[in-house]
Amino acid sequence: MTTASSTLLGGTWRLGDRTVTRFGYGAMQLAGPWVMGSPADRDGAIAVLREAITQGITHIDTSDAYGPRITNQLIREALHPYPESLLIATKVGANRNAEGGWPTERRPEDLRRQVRENLESLGVETLDLVNMRMGDATGPQPGSITEAFETLAELQQQGLIRHLGVSNVTAEQVAQARETAPIVCVQNMYNLAHRHDDPLIDKLADDGIAYVPFFPLGGFTPLQSAELSRVAARLGATPMAVALAWLLQRSANILLIPGTSKVAHLRENIAGAGLTLSAEDVAELDSISR
């Protein structure tokens, strides 16, 4: 499969021993409604994944819980054998139930099984990056990550995982994980309107660790605010483009994984994220979370 030679806007970041584009792609929205079942437009989903690679994206985020199994199968069908430059990040720690819920599964045997399932569904011998997902659907929860992370560190030592990260975590759980094994990224909810992780982002930047915001566009409830609409109108851009450009400018260690099920939106987001925001724009956008 051919890949674009130009570097995407936002440049690159070193994730462990791999270089990835800061503009990546989150594959969760490719599954059916509420991330359950197959997409109505399977060919369209495959086209989005191939377009991401054509556009030069080298970082795709997924999980075997999406569908469940569906998103990983789509990635494999669309992109295997994978370009050498592509890093696929997956996550473990949750499964799905018949009602579409996300029950946690974090016992050592659950995590070993989930890693095996991800290896099989993605069709690889080693997973590039596995995030240990903590918390629940409402966000991070207190509690130790150590036992779960030790299990992933063992699987890494066995050669089944190349790099480790954590997701949906408190700052304390980040510190606990780092006592067990090195991490290359933290993936938490963060966007223009939800900025509780500001201090954590700055600390990780100092330590050379990536911060990968999920729901960068607001997730299931798209970002909406008068300030965002005003800045977008002033710049002649879409609110989505402004939200992504703001993240790229917020800190060099922020990697984008916006989701979409549409090729047109993917192209629009890639082009739009290259906006340059003035100090005045940023000040107005910063006021949204206050």
Ligand SMILES: NC(=O)c1ccc[n+]([C@@H]2O[C@H](COP(=O)([O-])OP(=O)(O)OC[C@H]3O[C@@H](n4cnc5c(N)ncnc54)[C@H](OP(=O)(O)O)[C@@H]3O)[C@@H](O)[C@H]2O)c1
């Ligand atoms: N670690 C975790 O616990 C966790 C949790 C949630 C998500 N994630 C990861 O984070 C990634 C990003 O989150 P997300 O995909 O849920 O939310 P998101 O990126 O904030 O927003 C995606 C939504 O925005 C819409 N959208 C995208 N571009 C658009 C555009 N140009 N114009 C209008 N609408 C647009 C999409 O609809 P269309 O399909 O119509 O474009 C989709 O509904 C996921 O894909 C997943 O990989 C991780």
